Structures are given as structure tokens and as C-alpha cells.
Amino acid sequence: MKKVGVAILGMGVVGGGTYKILKEHRELYQKSYKVDLTVEVVLERDRSKALALGIEEDRIAANIQEICSNPDVDIVVEVMGGVEPAKTFVLDCLRAGKSVVTSNKELFCKYSHELEAVAKKNHCGLFYEASCVGGVPVIRSLLDNLQGNNILSMMGIINGTTNYILTKMAEEGAAYEDVLKEAQRLGYAEANPAADVEGYDATYKLSILSSLAFHTKIPYTKIYREGITNISVADIEYGKKFGYVLKLLAIGKNGENGIEVRVHPSFIKSSHPLASVGDSYNAVYITGDCVEDVMLYGRGAGALPTGSAIVGDIIYCATHTNYQYSTFKNTEEAAQSTKFVENFESAYYIRLNATDRTGVLAKVSSIFAKCKISVAQMLQERGPVGEDGATPVIFITHVTRENNIKKAVQLINESEEVAKVAAVIRVVS
Amino acid sequence: MKKVGVAILGMGVVGGGTYKILKEHRELYQKSYKVDLTVEVVLERDRSKALALGIEEDRIAANIQEICSNPDVDIVVEVMGGVEPAKTFVLDCLRAGKSVVTSNKELFCKYSHELEAVAKKNHCGLFYEASCVGGVPVIRSLLDNLQGNNILSMMGIINGTTNYILTKMAEEGAAYEDVLKEAQRLGYAEANPAADVEGYDATYKLSILSSLAFHTKIPYTKIYREGITNISVADIEYGKKFGYVLKLLAIGKNGENGIEVRVHPSFIKSSHPLASVGDSYNAVYITGDCVEDVMLYGRGAGALPTGSAIVGDIIYCATHTNYQYSTFKNTEEAAQSTKFVENFESAYYIRLNATDRTGVLAKVSSIFAKCKISVAQMLQERGPVGEDGATPVIFITHVTRENNIKKAVQLINESEEVAKVAAVIRVVS
Numbered sequence: 001m002k003k004v005g006v007a008i009l010g011m012g013v014v015g016g017g018t019y020k021i022l023k024e025h026r027e028l029y030q031k032s033y034k035v036d037l038t039v040e041v042v043l044e045r046d047r048s049k050a051l052a053l054g055i056e057e058d059r060i061a062a063n064i065q066e067i068c069s070n071p072d073v074d075i076v077v078e079v080m081g082g083v084e085p086a087k088t089f090v091l092d093c094l095r096a097g098k099s100v101v102t103s104n105k106e107l108f109c110k111y112s113h114e115l116e117a118v119a120k121k122n123h124c125g126l127f128y129e130a131s132c133v134g135g136v137p138v139i140r141s142l143l144d145n146l147q148g149n150n151i152l153s154m155m156g157i158i159n160g161t162t163n164y165i166l167t168k169m170a171e172e173g174a175a176y177e178d179v180l181k182e183a184q185r186l187g188y189a190e191a192n193p194a195a196d197v198e199g200y201d202a203t204y205k206l207s208i209l210s211s212l213a214f215h216t217k218i219p220y221t222k223i224y225r226e227g228i229t230n231i232s233v234a235d236i237e238y239g240k241k242f243g244y245v246l247k248l249l250a251i252g253k254n255g256e257n258g259i260e261v262r263v264h265p266s267f268i269k270s271s272h273p274l275a276s277v278g279d280s281y282n283a284v285y286i287t288g289d290c291v292e293d294v295m296l297y298g299r300g301a302g303a304l305p306t307g308s309a310i311v312g313d314i315i316y317c318a319t320h321t322n323y324q325y326s327t328f329k330n331t332e333e334a335a336q337s338t339k340f341v342e343n344f345e346s347a348y349y350i351r352l353n354a355t356d357r358t359g360v361l362a363k364v365s366s367i368f369a370k371c372k373i374s375v376a377q378m379l380q381e382r383g384p385v386g387e388d389g390a391t392p393v394i395f396i397t398h399v400t401r402e403n404n405i406k407k408a409v410q411l412i413n414e415s416e417e418v419a420k421v422a423a424v425i426r427v428v429s
Numbered sequence: 430m431k432k433v434g435v436a437i438l439g440m441g442v443v444g445g446g447t448y449k450i451l452k453e454h455r456e457l458y459q460k461s462y463k464v465d466l467t468v469e470v471v472l473e474r475d476r477s478k479a480l481a482l483g484i485e486e487d488r489i490a491a492n493i494q495e496i497c498s499n500p501d502v503d504i505v506v507e508v509m510g511g512v513e514p515a516k517t518f519v520l521d522c523l524r525a526g527k528s529v530v531t532s533n534k535e536l537f538c539k540y541s542h543e544l545e546a547v548a549k550k551n552h553c554g555l556f557y558e559a560s561c562v563g564g565v566p567v568i569r570s571l572l573d574n575l576q577g578n579n580i581l582s583m584m585g586i587i588n589g590t591t592n593y594i595l596t597k598m599a600e601e602g603a604a605y606e607d608v609l610k611e612a613q614r615l616g617y618a619e620a621n622p623a624a625d626v627e628g629y630d631a632t633y634k635l636s637i638l639s640s641l642a643f644h645t646k647i648p649y650t651k652i653y654r655e656g657i658t659n660i661s662v663a664d665i666e667y668g669k670k671f672g673y674v675l676k677l678l679a680i681g682k683n684g685e686n687g688i689e690v691r692v693h694p695s696f697i698k699s700s701h702p703l704a705s706v707g708d709s710y711n712a713v714y715i716t717g718d719c720v721e722d723v724m725l726y727g728r729g730a731g732a733l734p735t736g737s738a739i740v741g742d743i744i745y746c747a748t749h750t751n752y753q754y755s756t757f758k759n760t761e762e763a764a765q766s767t768k769f770v771e772n773f774e775s776a777y778y779i780r781l782n783a784t785d786r787t788g789v790l791a792k793v794s795s796i797f798a799k800c801k802i803s804v805a806q807m808l809q810e811r812g813p814v815g816e817d818g819a820t821p822v823i824f825i826t827h828v829t830r831e832n833n834i835k836k837a838v839q840l841i842n843e844s845e846e847v848a849k850v851a852a853v854i855r856v857v858s
Contacts, residue, residue, distance in 0.1 A: 008648075021577060025579070027838070028579065031644075040718075076792060107681065135720035135721065137570040137573075137575065140566075140570070140574055141566040141569070145558065145566035145567055145569055145737075145738065146451060146564075146737065147461075147744050148458070148740030148744055149737055150454070150457065215457075215461045252840050256807055273726065288564075290735075290736055291733070292731075292733070293727055294564060294725075295724070296725055297721060297724040297726065298721065298724065299721045299722065299723075304720070305719065305720050307719055308574075308720035312574045312575065312577050315576050
């Protein structure tokens with residue numbers, strides 16, 4: 001039987017999950033795939049973490065060189081996260097002829113070209129299914145199932161922490177800060193939650209997924225980003241009255257005018273398949289010119305779901321000799337000629353806190369007309385239920401352009417008849 | 430650039446879709462995958478079908494030998510359906526060294542071992558993503574993403590025709606026969622609808638999917654099968670009162686006592702992700718011991734969605750030199766030792782038409798007790814709204830065994846106090 005040795009860099013949640021899966025399924029893999037997968041060595045600064053998992057003392061490497069020079073190691077799993085030292089370690093391993101399986105979205109999003117060039121030069125595999133949406137098979141689906149399509153759009157709930165927070169806010173009517181604290185207590189959110197709640201994590205993943213979908217390189221810096229820190233329960237509740245559910249969506253579109261990529265809170269119709277993706281579940285909704293609509297749904301994080309994606313890549317790597325899977329279907333040159341749409345089209349939810357109820361409608365209507373915004377629906381709550389005793393007035397616009405909305409918000413805020421624009425949320429269909 | 434020639438056997442709906450996709454995306458594939466894919470020749474008895482698609486006269490083969498001996502043909506797409514002559518043609522092509530991409534679930538389900546042995550012997554690829562659930566990437570996900578899991582269960586809506594019929598019955602309160610006629614008029618159902626409505630089509634697909642999931646061969650003859658021809662609108666309506674949606678589910682489970690495979694009408698909670706899969710959409714809900722729950726959703730049929738799966742396989746085949754993808758991870762031997770569970774566990778919906786309302790409860794309760802069935806919920810409609818002036822009485826049972834229900838149904842039907850058991854539908858969670 002073919003023997004394949006694995007090294008794991010980082011024995012945190014995902015490293016531990018991967019170790020557990022490999023250990024407990026060893027016989028299944030021997031029987032089903034004719035391959036004997038063993039964890040030969042791990043790298044973890046905090047040795048107690050590795051020891052607690054039952055790893056023998058002499059299988060904890062002192063440094064990356066011990067792994068690079070170990071002839072029994074064929075595949076290195078990098079689950080440390082962050083750019084350094086992960087990047088240096090991955091490059092060292094590739095140069096030593098080891099194939100790499102990584103869950104590191106930040107590293108792969110920022111340095112995929114460099115990593116892939118080194119992997120190619122050294123005839124090594126480089127696999128990253130676990131970098132996006134945990135156990136949900138989205139990367140390989142884009143590469144090996146939907147690759148015959150012109151992908152027209154993708155919309156994803158690709159961050160579990162924010163989806164958990166928004167689900168709880170909607171279900172319990174609890175404030176953002178309170179739900180965040182609860183999520184931190186349960187381990188669903190980090191002590192410093194910025195990467196999740198400010199949308200960075202989703203941006204890294206969207207960069208990888210949209211690069212694959214649109215056959216070019218989409219730098220994460222080109223992605224419009226807006227987090228959920230300013231979302232109020234009031235807006236979630238008003239949205240329900242219009243039949244909307246609030247989600248942090250990662251959106252990619254490939255149209256005539258170029259590519260449009262953005263991560264922001266979005267209202268979607270409660271009948272949309274993404275609307276019922278709750279708690280820490282993730283899903284990606286892809287539309288291709290041949291396949292029409294496809295949705296891939298599941299656990300976007302966690303020791304075993306992410307470990308499932310990593311082990312899937314390990315088995316693929318161990319049983320295939322052709323590593324074309326690991327390369328982006330694009331070049332740096334393609335990226336430079338890619339056009340990006342920034343003044344994108346959307347419908348909008350706009351909540352005003354009106355101090356002068358009789359005057360506001362006339363004034364706002366004239367501003368909307370001036371900015372070429374037409375209103376689809378309006379809701380005016382009776383009585384002073386808003387902040388500062390003001391009356392909330394809510395507009396849902398027809399599809400318009402981002403710059404028109406920006407201009408209108410500015411004009412409304414400058415107007416004396418209207419207290420302020422309290423919320424602007426894009427409505428996605 | 431690498432040139433890869435394609436032949437298509439059968440220019441029906443899916444053959445036409447595949448031809449269209451390859452023709453219209455040729456430049457995309459050249460640019461993205463560095464491969465020039467051209468349809469060199471087609472085989473179609475009805476030449477007018479091929480000519481109508483714009484295929485030149487001299488590219489319509491007179492027989493399969495012309496394709497087998499054509500040195501420009503590398504990959505053969507078989508989309509004829511049915512066992513013969515498809516099987517002979519596929520074997521001829523494999524023996525001539527051509528790789529085969531097929532959408533033929535019946536052929537693959539019944540003869541996969543024979544086809545795979547010949548493919549392997551001749552170093553050819555054999556790809557079948559399009560055989561199950563159209564454009565939804567379920568086969569490759571099982572093979573290359575979830576393959577590290579012990580798959581515990583799968584539940585699928587894998588037949589578009591029946592899902593369309595059940596959705597319309599639920600939405601419009603229309604009778605089965607009327608909706609079937611409408612579906613036939615729209616081309617969603619065949620003139621002879623038995624393969625779909627009797628559940629055969631779903632059985633073939635479940636055989637393929639569960640074989641992959643459970644690492645053994647599941648013959649379709651081992652699958653319990655019940656179609657939708659006896660479903661009445663009344664039961665769909667009563668089910669709603671309990672919060673259920675009726676679907677034709679294909680279910681596979683791998684438990685301690687063996688493997689359980691079945692296709693039958695099923696009530697599921699309206700909050701289950703599968704419940705909102707409407708019209709001709711399909712979805713497969715998979716639970717693995719690592720990945721937890723994953724759902725793959727999309728178009729299960731149609732020229733372009735199924736063509737998308739076929740072209741995905743063609744590009745994979747044209748750009749990879751390693752065909753391990755195409756083989757089942759099992760052997761004939763494994764299949765012979767596989768244990769199947771027939772007396773499976775489920776909750777049940779049972780509708781009785783009671784002629785003696787006062788007597789029925791006492792009698793039925795004693796029968797249920799005798800058969801070790803405990804009742805979770807009961808609904809008795811006022812007045813004689815059932816057939817023959819009888820009163821419908823509905824029971825939802827706790828989980829019990831199939832044989833207990835069979836026994837209870839027999840005893841109730843033999844009892845003089847109860848007119849008859851009008852419907853028995855499994856409740857799945």
C-alpha cells in the first residue's frame with residue numbers, strides 16, 4: 001500500500017480537527033483509497049497543545065527545517081493562519097518538494113501567485129479548498145464542475161461569525177453589542193472581532209472565489225467592504241415588514257461593463273434560498289450561463305467541517321499525480337487589464353429620522369428626483385418612535401446607482417427639514 | 430495549443446445543449462484552459478435534428494465505427510439514454526481508446542463495473558457527473574471533497590418531474606392527474622411518465638450516489654421504491670396542518686445495522702432546507718461525520734444545466750492525464766458483503782377514513798399499542814369530509830419500524846370499526 005506522510009503546521013482548532021480525522025479514519029482510507037495516511041510530525045510553538053492531542057513528544061518538530069528535511073513527509077498542512085511565518089514556512093516546504101494543503105485565506109488571497117509559481121517550479125501540489133467556506137465544496141466545484149460556464153454572479157454568506165450575530169439579532173431582537181459579547185463567550189467570535197465583523201475575512205474569501213469564477217485575479221483591495229458594526233435591530237425589524245432578511249453578503253458580478261465585487265450588509269427577500277441560511281451556516285449562490293442557479297450550503301467553519309475540506313485535499317493529493325487542480329486559471333497580466341465597476345447598481349433601503357413630518361416628504365421627493373432615484377415603497381411609522389423623538393420614514397428605492405444614493409444622502413443630511421439619514425442598506429435580488 | 434476532439438452520441442435535448450455550450454464557449458476554453466475543444470462528429474439517427482443545430486452533413490456519422498476509427502476524436506459524449514444501444518456504443522468507444530462522458534444514469538447504475546473495467550484496461554477516462562442531478566456538483570463533491578468522511582446519510586430531491594408535480598399540487602390544490610397532464614404539455618414529463626412518477630429514475634440516481642457515499646456497490650434492486658401516483662391533494666393539505674411539506678425523497682443511510690436505501694413520498698418539516706426546494710429544482714442534503722450537513726442545490730435537468738455537467742467533465746478530461754476520478758471506490762466483492770436494512774425506522778403519517786367515529790379511537794389505539802406504535806399527534810376533522818362520507822382521522826406516529834406499521838395497517842383494515850387506511854406516508858427528519 002502507498003504510504004503518505006503528513007505534517008501539520010499549527011495545532012489549533014483546525015489542526016486538531018485534521019489530526020483527529022486522519023487518525024480515526026486511517027483504516028477507511030486504507031480500504032477505500034489504498035493509501036496509508038499518517039501524521040508524521042507537527043509544528044506547534046505551544047507543545048502542550050500537541051501533547052494534549054496525544055501526539056508523541058518526538059513527533060513535535062523544533063522548527064520548519066526538521067519538516068522540510070524529513071523524507072517521510074510528503075504533504076504539509078498549513079493551518080496557522082496569518083501571513084507570517086506561514087508564508088515563509090509554506091515556501092520552504094514547497095522548495096523542499098512537499099505538497100501543501102492550506103486553509104489560510106489571507107495568505108492565499110494575498111500571495112497566491114508567488115506560492116503557485118514556487119509550487120509549479122518544484123512540481124508540488126498546492127491545495128486550498130479549506131480556505132473558503134469550510135466544508136462546503138465550493139472551490140473544487142468552481143474549478144472542476146462549473147468551469148465550462150461563464151459565471152455571471154455569485155452571492156455568498158461566507159462568514160459564520162457575522163451570520164450568527166445577524167441571525168440572533170433578528171430572532172431575539174437583541175442589540176449588536178450584546179450578541180457580539182455572547183458570540184465571544186461561545187467562541188464564535190474572536191476577542192478582537194474586527195476581521196469578521198468589519199468584513200475583512202469575507203473580502204479575502206471573495207477575492208479567491210471571484211478570481212476562480214471570473215478567470216482573472218481579483219485583488220482583495222478592489223473589493224468594496226462594509227461590515228455589520230453599524231447595523232441596528234430597528235433596521236432588521238423594519239426590513240421584515242418589507243419581507244426582507246438582513247445578511248452580510250459577498251457579491252461578485254461579471255457583466256458587460258466589468259467586474260463588480262463587494263461585501264456589505266444586504267437585505268434579500270425572505271423567499272430567496274440564501275435567506276434561510278441561519279446561525280453559523282454558510283452558503284454560496286452561483287449563477288452561470290449554462291448551469292443557471294446552484295447553491296452550495298454547509299458549515300463554513302469549525303474543527304471537523306474545515307478538517308473535512310483539508311483531508312479531502314490530502315486524499316486527492318495522495319491519490320493523484322496531476323496537480324493542475326492547484327493553479328489559478330489566470331495570470332498577473334489578466335488581472336491588470338480587468339475592469340472593475342465601482343459605481344454599481346442596486347436597490348436601496350433608506351431610513352430617515354424626520355423631525356418635520358409634513359415637510360420631509362416633499363423635500364426628500366425632490367432630492368430623490370434630482371438624483372434620479374425612484375421610490376418603490378415607503379413606510380412611515382406613526383408617533384415619535386425613532387431616536388431623539390424623530391419619526392422614522394423608510395424608503396425602498398428602485399434599482400439606481402451607488403453614486404446617486406451618495407449624492408442624495410448628502411443633500412438630505414444638508415437639508416434643514418430632515419434630521420438625518422439613519423441607515424442606508426443595499427437591497428439585493 | 431492542445432487540440433481535443435469531441436463526438437456526441439445522441440442529439441436530443443442534452444446533446445443539443447452540450448453542442449451549443451462547446452461551440453459558444455470555445456474561445457473561453459482556449460483562453461482559460463489552453464485547450465481547443467471542437468465537436469468533430471455526432472451520431473444521430475434523425476439527421477434532421479443534427480442539421481437543425483447547424484452541424485454540417487459530413488460531420489454526422491453513419492455508424493459508431495466511424496467514430497471509433499476517427500483519430501480526431503478523443504472524447505465521446507454519450508447522451509442517448511437507455512441501456513442499448515448506448516452500452517454497446519460506449520464499450521466500442523472505450524475499446525477504441527476514447528474517453529467517455531455520459532449522462533446515462535440507467536446505463537451507469539446497471540453496468541458501472543463492466544464499463545469501468547473496460548475503461549481501465551484501455552487507459553480511458555469514464556466520467557458521469559451528468560448522470561445525477563444535472564448541473565449540481567454532487568458526484569465530484571462526494572469523490573473529491575467529502576471523501577474523507579464517513580457519510581452517515583443523504584436525502585435528496587433528485588427527480589425534477591415529480592418535484593414539479595408535487596410543488597404544483599401543493600400550491601394550486603390541483604389533483605395529481607391534472608398536474609401530470611400540464612407537466613406533459615410543458616415538456617416536464619414524458620408521454621410515458623412511469624420512469625419519473627414511479628420513482629425508477631430516482632432509484633437509478635440513488636444507486637450511483639449511495640454507492641459513492643458508502644464506498645460499496647448499492648444495486649438499484651436493493652432500493653425500496655414507491656412513486657407519487659397515489660398521492661392525493663388531501664394528504665398534502667393535511668400535512669401542512671402539521672407543518673409538513675411533501676417531497677419524493679431518495680434516502681440513503683449508513684448505520685450500525687447496515688445500509689438503508691429508499692425512494693418514497695416523504696413529509697418533511699417546512700423548516701428543513703429541502704422543504705423550500707420547489708418546482709423542477711433538485712437538491713441533495715448530505716451528512717458526514719466530519720463535515721456535518723452540506724446541501725447542494727440547483728437545476729437537476731435541462732439542456733444547459735446538464736450540458737454544464739457534461740462540459741465540466743470534458744474539460745476535466747481534456748486537461749488532466751490521471752483518470753482516477755472515473756472509478757468507483759469499491760469492488761464487486763464489497764457489494765456482496767454489504768448488509769441492507771429493510772425493516773427501517775421512521776415516523777409515519779397515517780390517514781384513516783373512519784365510519785364509526787366513537788369506536789375508532791379505542792380500536793385503533795389498541796392496535797397501535799399491540800404493534801408497539803406510539804402516537805405523537807392526532808387530527809380529527811369535523812363532519813364527513815372524507816371519501817364515502819367517512820371522517821378522516823390522522824395520526825402522526827413516533828419513530829417506529831416499517832414492519833410494525835405494515836402489521837397495524839393490516840389489522841386496521843381487517844377491523845370492522847374502521848373503514849380503511851386511506852394513506853400511509855413516511856415522516857422524515
